[in-house]
Amino acid sequence: MVTNAAVYARFGWRLEAPHWQALVPPGVECAVDLAEDGSSVTFASPEGTITFNRLADDKVGPHLLGLERYLRGVGASDGLLVRALSTSAVYGSVADRDLGKGLPGQLMLDLTDRTGGFCFLDGRLFIDCDGRDLVADPLRPDRDRVVRRALVLLATMYRSAIEAGIEEHPDLMKDEEGRYRAWLDGVDLGAEPEPDERDLLDQPAGAVGEDVAAEHAFDAEAALTLLWALGVADTLPALDPARQPLDTLIEYQVPGPGPFDGRRPDPSLRPDDVIDCEWRRQQAIHWRLADLQLARRHVDFAAWAQDTWFGAVDLDGITLIDGDLAVAGTPVSALDDRASWWLWRQVAERNRALNWLIGANPIYGAVGTPT
Incomplete structure (x- = not known):
C-alpha cells in the first residue's frame, strides 16, 4: 500500500487557503485545515486523510541535488533530470490509505497538475498527473508537434513585434496586423497554442501591452532551434548580439510562405x-x-x-x-x-x-x- 509521496512543483508560489480549497471537487465533503504559516495542509474526508508538508525553501536546492543523483541511478532521461531541477517547491505527503484510489490520491494528482509538477511515489516511482511512468516513458514530442510548436513560436514572436511597435508607429503596425491575421489564418496550429499564447495571438494590436510582448520577443530563437531539429535549417546560427528577432521572420518569410513551403526539405526530426x-x-x-x-x-x-x-x-x-x-x-x-x-x-x-x-x-x- 502506497501512502507516502512527494510532489515536485514547477511553479512554487506559496498556496493560500482558496488555492487549496479549489483542489476539492465541487460537492465533495472534505475539510481543509491549513497551518497558520502555510507550511502544511490537511484534507480530511470520508474517503481518507492526506497531509501535504511544504519543504522549507532553503532546503529545496540541496534536496534536488540528492534527487538528481537518485534519478541518474535509476536511469532517468536527461529530460526528467531537467524537469526535476526546474522544481520550485516540494510537498511531502502522507495519507492514511492507498494513494492509488480515492480522494487523497486524486488530491495528490490535482496538486501535481496545477503546479506543473510530478510525483515521487513510495520511494520508487516517478509519475506525472496522468499517472504516466516518467522513467519508462520519456515525453519527447513527435515530428508533427514540433512543426506546430515552431509555427506557434513564430506567431507569438510576430505578434510580439507588432505590440512593441504599435505606440510609436500605430498606422504601420495596424497594417502589419492585417498581414499577420491573414498569415495566421493560413497556418495550421492545431491545438498547440497554450491558453496564454492563444490570448496573445487573438488580442488586437495595442491590447496586450509591451511587458507581455517582451516575454515573447526571443521566441524566434526557440523557433530557430526547432527548425534546426526538423532539418529545415542545416545549422543553428551562431549567437550574435547584432541579430534581431525579426531577422528570423524575414529569413523564413513570415508572413508569407513560411518555413514549410515545399522549397525546403520536408521536416523530419534529427536522431x-x-x-x-x-x-x-x-x-x-x-x-x-x-x-x-x-x-x-x-x-x-x-x-x-x-x-x-x-x-x-x-x-x-x-x-x-x-x-x-x-x-x-x-x-x-x-x-x-x-x-x-x-x-x-x-x-x-x-x-x-x-x-x-x-x-x-x-x-x-x-x-x-x-x-
Whole structure:
C-alpha cells in the first residue's frame, strides 16, 4: 500500500487557503485545515486523510541535488533530470490509505497538475498527473508537434513585434496586423497554442501591452532551434548580439510562405543522439552566459565543459579564446552588459526549446531552463 509521496512543483508560489480549497471537487465533503504559516495542509474526508508538508525553501536546492543523483541511478532521461531541477517547491505527503484510489490520491494528482509538477511515489516511482511512468516513458514530442510548436513560436514572436511597435508607429503596425491575421489564418496550429499564447495571438494590436510582448520577443530563437531539429535549417546560427528577432521572420518569410513551403526539405526530426548532443552544447553556453550575469570573470570553459551535471560537452563549433567562450571574436567576459544580456536571452530560449525536445515537459510553457 502506497501512502507516502512527494510532489515536485514547477511553479512554487506559496498556496493560500482558496488555492487549496479549489483542489476539492465541487460537492465533495472534505475539510481543509491549513497551518497558520502555510507550511502544511490537511484534507480530511470520508474517503481518507492526506497531509501535504511544504519543504522549507532553503532546503529545496540541496534536496534536488540528492534527487538528481537518485534519478541518474535509476536511469532517468536527461529530460526528467531537467524537469526535476526546474522544481520550485516540494510537498511531502502522507495519507492514511492507498494513494492509488480515492480522494487523497486524486488530491495528490490535482496538486501535481496545477503546479506543473510530478510525483515521487513510495520511494520508487516517478509519475506525472496522468499517472504516466516518467522513467519508462520519456515525453519527447513527435515530428508533427514540433512543426506546430515552431509555427506557434513564430506567431507569438510576430505578434510580439507588432505590440512593441504599435505606440510609436500605430498606422504601420495596424497594417502589419492585417498581414499577420491573414498569415495566421493560413497556418495550421492545431491545438498547440497554450491558453496564454492563444490570448496573445487573438488580442488586437495595442491590447496586450509591451511587458507581455517582451516575454515573447526571443521566441524566434526557440523557433530557430526547432527548425534546426526538423532539418529545415542545416545549422543553428551562431549567437550574435547584432541579430534581431525579426531577422528570423524575414529569413523564413513570415508572413508569407513560411518555413514549410515545399522549397525546403520536408521536416523530419534529427536522431535523438544528435538533438541530445546539441542540447548539451546549448546547455553549456547557457550556463556560461548565466554565470556572466552574476560575475564578469574569465572562466576555463573548455575544462569546465568536460565534467558537468549533464555530461561532457562536445565543443565542436563553439569558439574559444584562451579557453573561455567567445562570440564574434570577443571573449564573453569582455562584452558589455547589453550584449551579454542579449546573448543570454537568445540562448535561454534555445535551451528551453531543446529541453522540450528531450522531454522535460509536454507543456511548453512549463519547461524550465535550469543551469
